[in-house]
Amino acid sequence: MKAIFFDIDGTIYHPEIGISQNTIDEIHRVQKLGHKCFIASGRPTGFISKEVKSIGFDGYVLANGAHIVTEGKTIDSLTLPxxxxxxxxxxxxxxxxxxxxxxxxxxxxxxxxxxxxxxxxxxxxxxxxxxxxxxxxxxxxxxxxxxxxxxxxxxxxxxxxxxxxxxxxxxxxxxxxxxxxIDTSKGHGIETMLNYYGLDVDDSYCFGDGANDIEMFKTVGHPIAMKNAIPMIYHHASIICEDVLHDGVAKELKRLF
Structure with a gap:
């Protein structure tokens, strides 16, 4: 079983197209193979749209790692001082x-x-x-x-x-x-999720494009940058896929799994 973490904005979602059906179909296909698909976002629960929720992710690393949810329950959270x-x-x-x-x-x-x-x-x-x-x-x-x-x-x-x-x-x-x-990040949240499921770092993948994805890229075994990512992300990526407007996530999921 592998764990795949997806950023939202600029990765699976773009305001011009929303979330493409190809991306949704590939996420569902990968889940049917027995892998876990998670959102890893700077957004908190209230900022997760109904469009994203309807996909049926296996869990969420939210608010840059301050809130981790899977199997319908919170497994970790951290408030501001x-x-x-x-x-x-x-x-x-x-x-x-x-x-x-x-x-x-x-x-x-x-x-x-x-x-x-x-x-x-x-x-x-x-x-x-x-x-x-x-x-x-x-x-x-x-x-x-x-x-x-x-x-x-x-x-x-x-x-x-x-x-x-x-x-x-x-x-x-x-x-x-x-x-x-200051004590949390997407990387911290991903570590918590991997520990919960007993998965090794080498069994983890992520897709991202922004500055708050850097710690996530440093944490997973296989970090994948969108072609539309900010330049500093490329230095931490093992793979660069097509941009969000050209179904980069869907194409890379099909290639990897």
């Missing part, structure tokens, strides 16, 4: 930035967040998971990841100065910073 997160949110609110708090089951976003509502509607997430009526302190105690939308590019400097206790990814194109626990 409460005190540091509370201080960060106080600063974010003082600057008038929008933000979303992400837990293992819900996404908490204030009504007065027009940019984020518009952005997430475009990102193909499960909008039903968004909650705008909540107790901030209670949610902070169970937050595994958060995202902040700043107002202009230079605002990111002040934010980054306050992120020493966290791992973060900055996206200036969308004025967004993703904030995760």
């Amino acid at each position: 409460y005190d540091e997160t509370k201080k960060l949110i106080e600063y974010v609110e003082s600057q008038g930035y929008e933000y979303i708090l992400l837990t293992t089951d819900r996404c908490y976003l204030k009504k007065e967040s027009p940019h984020m509502y518009e952005f997430y509607a475009w990102c193909n997430i499960d909008m039903d998971s968004l909650c705008n009526d909540y107790d901030l302190d209670e949610v902070l105690k169970k937050t595994i990841k958060l995202e902040i939308r700043y107002n202009k590019k230079e605002d990111s400097v002040g934010l980054i100065e306050r992120l020493g206790a966290f791992f973060y990814e900055k996206h200036d194109d969308s004025l967004n910073i993703e904030v995760s626990n």
Whole structure:
């Protein structure tokens, strides 16, 4: 039995085409051969679209490894440090930035967040998971990841100065910073999943394209980069497949299995 881990955005999903039927069919074929197929994403549970859920993956490494789910149950989760997160949110609110708090089951976003509502509607997430009526302190105690939308590019400097206790990814194109626990990664989540199923690293594969996939590439036995990946990913890949718009995942699955 092999374990195959798939990133979502830019790997199996593209906003122009969604997830191709060829990719879905190949994932199902590989599962029928007895292999396990998992999502490994920076997205939390609430950001996993119904389109992705309907495929029937064997499990999920979510929020960059902070939440691991298989066989219908959570096998590991890690929250953000409460005190540091509370201080960060106080600063974010003082600057008038929008933000979303992400837990293992819900996404908490204030009504007065027009940019984020518009952005997430475009990102193909499960909008039903968004909650705008909540107790901030209670949610902070169970937050595994958060995202902040700043107002202009230079605002990111002040934010980054306050992120020493966290791992973060900055996206200036969308004025967004993703904030995760510094002690976790997709690689950590994959190790947890492999241990759960008693699988060897050499029996693991992954497909990815972004900076948060690097630890995943360092962890699995057979890292596969999409042709549309960022350049630094190529240095960690053993295989480079076709890009997402040309069914790269489907073609490589057919070749490998």
